[in-house]
Amino acid sequence: SQKIEQNSEALNIQEGKTATLTCNYTNYSPAYLQWYRQDPGRGPVFLLLIRENEKEKRKERLKVTFDTTLKQSLFHITASQPADSATYLCALDEQKAGNNRKLIWGLGTSLAVNP
Amino acid sequence: DAGVTQSPTHLIKTRGQHVTLRCSxxxxxxxxxxxxxxxxxxxxFIFQYYEKEERGRGNFPDRFSARQFPNYSSELNVNALLLGDSALYLCASRGQGLAGTFGSGTRLTVV
Structure with a gap:
């Protein structure tokens, strides 16, 4: 069956440390993988997108890796801050081209950064 | 620039009723x-519309329907509401890029 799995346990880390979140998928062939942040009662906010032919993407303190052999993406937040506390969601898009887009989402991982 | 706007923000309906959610x-x-x-x-995923045409439909019953207007705004309609329809309904718009921008959602509670 098709599955997207993210760290099921909430992640608690100390301010300043690096948070690493995992997204594993089964029986999908994503052309793109996206990471979003979601705060309680709000819509997801786009953070980073990585293509199937890319290994790594960076944006400021954020880094995402994509291993299509392992069927895994890792999302890193370096020098974490309490303001980074939120739920982080990964989403797959199997469409390589065109305007028909459909995201398939994981359940999300809750991150708490303690001061 | 305004982001994606959804209305209403919160809604309480009774089982069996109909609801219309809006997205700009x-x-x-x-x-x-x-x-x-x-x-x-x-x-x-429930629906995707592009240029007023349905481009994708998720695994939801026919009680769920949607449409997109000439100004690209959209409505999601749900008939014969069930308790299990209680959820946050999110709308996302997308331009030329691959990533969408989400609204804050409509929180629907069915009692």
Whole structure:
């Protein structure tokens, strides 16, 4: 069956440390993988997108890796801050081209950064 | 620039009733997608519209329908509401890029 799995346990880390979140998928062939942040009662906010032919993407303190052999993406937040506390969601898009887009989402991982 | 606007923000309905949720995309965005997010779960794809045509439909019953207007705004309609339809309904608009911009959602509670 098709599955997207993210760290099921909430992640608690100390301010300043690096948070690493995992997204594993089964029986999908994503052309793109996206990471979003979601705060309680709000819509997801786009953070980073990585293509199937890319290994790594960076944006400021954020880094995402994509291993299509392992069927895994890792999302890193370096020098974490309490303001980074939120739920982080990964989403797959199997469409390589065109305007028909459909995201398939994981359940999300809750991150708490303690001061 | 205004982001994606959804209305209403909160709604309480009774089982069996009908509901209409509205979404205004970012100016210039022609694609609108709808997602349902039950508490503690990831969003589930319901519909995508592009240039007023349905481009994708998720695994939802026929009680769910949507449309997109000439100004690219969109409505999601749900008939014969069930308790299980209680969720955060999210709308996302997309322009030329691959990533969408989400609204804050409509929190629907069915009692």
């Amino acid at each position: 995309p970012i100016s210039g965005h022609k694609s609108v997608s709808w997602y349902q997010q039950v508490l503690g779960q990831g969003p589930q």
